[in-house]
Amino acid sequence: MDGEIACVDPATGISDFEAVMTRFQAKKADMIDRLQRTLPVTFVVFDILQYKGRDLRKLPLTERKAILSSLTLPGPSFGVVPFIEGAGEELFEQVRAWGMEGMVGKRKNSRYVSRRSDAWQKVINWSYAEVFITGYxxxxxxxxxxxxxxxxxxxxxxxxxxxxxxxxxxxxYGVSKGIVSGEDKNFVYLEPLIRAEVKMRNWTKAGLLRSPVFTRFIV
Incomplete structure (x- = not known):
C-alpha cells in the first residue's frame, strides 16, 4: 500500500502536520506512550501496489481504487483516502473553505509510478503574507x-x-548592500526596508511561515 501518517484534529477532522512532526520527534518511551494516547496517528492509504502476490502498478487508477475499497483494513488506525470523480473545482473550493492544505488530482487511467508524473498533480491551497526581509x-x-x-x-x-x-x-543583493545593519558567521542583517509577498502552506503554532516561497517584492 501507499499512504502516509496523519494526526487528525478531532474537532475539525483535518490532518495536523505539526502534530505528526511531534510524534516523529518523540524519543523517550514515556513521551511516546503519552502521545499515543493524546495524539493518535492514522495510516491513510491512497493506493495499492500489490495484492495476493499480484503487481497492480500497471492497472488503471480506478481499478486499483476498486481493489483497495474492497479490503478490510487491519484496524481503526488505518483509513482510506476518499476520492471524487469529475468535481475537482468544487472539491478544491471545499478544501479552501475548510483551510486544508490541498488535494491531488489524478488521471483515472494513470498507472502507479515511483516518480513525479504529469498524471498526478498536487494542488496546494496556498496562504499569502507580506513580510519584511531582515537579512540573508x-x-x-x-x-x-x-x-x-x-x-x-x-x-x-x-x-x-x-x-x-x-x-x-x-x-x-544590489539594494541590500546599502542597508546592511550587521553580520555574523552565517548571516548578513539588513534594515527592514525591503518588503515582499510570500506564499506558504500555513502559519505554524509558533507563528512561523511553513514552507514560504517568494512571489514578489512590494514597492
Missing part, C-alpha cells in the same frame, strides 16, 4: 523574514529558500 544567509539562498507584532515590533517568521529568480536576486 551567506553561503546559499536564504532570506530572513519578519512581520510586525501587535506592539509594532518586528517578529522573526522564518526564512525564504525558494521562489526568487535571477532578476529578483540581482535586485535584492
Amino acid at each position: 544567509r551567506k553561503d546559499e539562498l536564504g532570506w530572513l523574514t519578519a512581520v510586525l507584532d501587535g506592539s509594532g515590533k518586528l517578529r522573526p517568521t522564518g526564512i525564504i529558500e525558494h521562489g526568487p529568480g535571477p532578476k529578483e536576486k540581482k535586485a535584492f
Whole structure:
C-alpha cells in the first residue's frame, strides 16, 4: 500500500502536520506512550501496489481504487483516502473553505509510478503574507523574514529558500548592500526596508511561515 501518517484534529477532522512532526520527534518511551494516547496517528492509504502476490502498478487508477475499497483494513488506525470523480473545482473550493492544505488530482487511467508524473498533480491551497526581509544567509539562498507584532515590533517568521529568480536576486543583493545593519558567521542583517509577498502552506503554532516561497517584492 501507499499512504502516509496523519494526526487528525478531532474537532475539525483535518490532518495536523505539526502534530505528526511531534510524534516523529518523540524519543523517550514515556513521551511516546503519552502521545499515543493524546495524539493518535492514522495510516491513510491512497493506493495499492500489490495484492495476493499480484503487481497492480500497471492497472488503471480506478481499478486499483476498486481493489483497495474492497479490503478490510487491519484496524481503526488505518483509513482510506476518499476520492471524487469529475468535481475537482468544487472539491478544491471545499478544501479552501475548510483551510486544508490541498488535494491531488489524478488521471483515472494513470498507472502507479515511483516518480513525479504529469498524471498526478498536487494542488496546494496556498496562504499569502507580506513580510519584511531582515537579512540573508551567506553561503546559499536564504532570506530572513519578519512581520510586525501587535506592539509594532518586528517578529522573526522564518526564512525564504525558494521562489526568487535571477532578476529578483540581482535586485535584492544590489539594494541590500546599502542597508546592511550587521553580520555574523552565517548571516548578513539588513534594515527592514525591503518588503515582499510570500506564499506558504500555513502559519505554524509558533507563528512561523511553513514552507514560504517568494512571489514578489512590494514597492
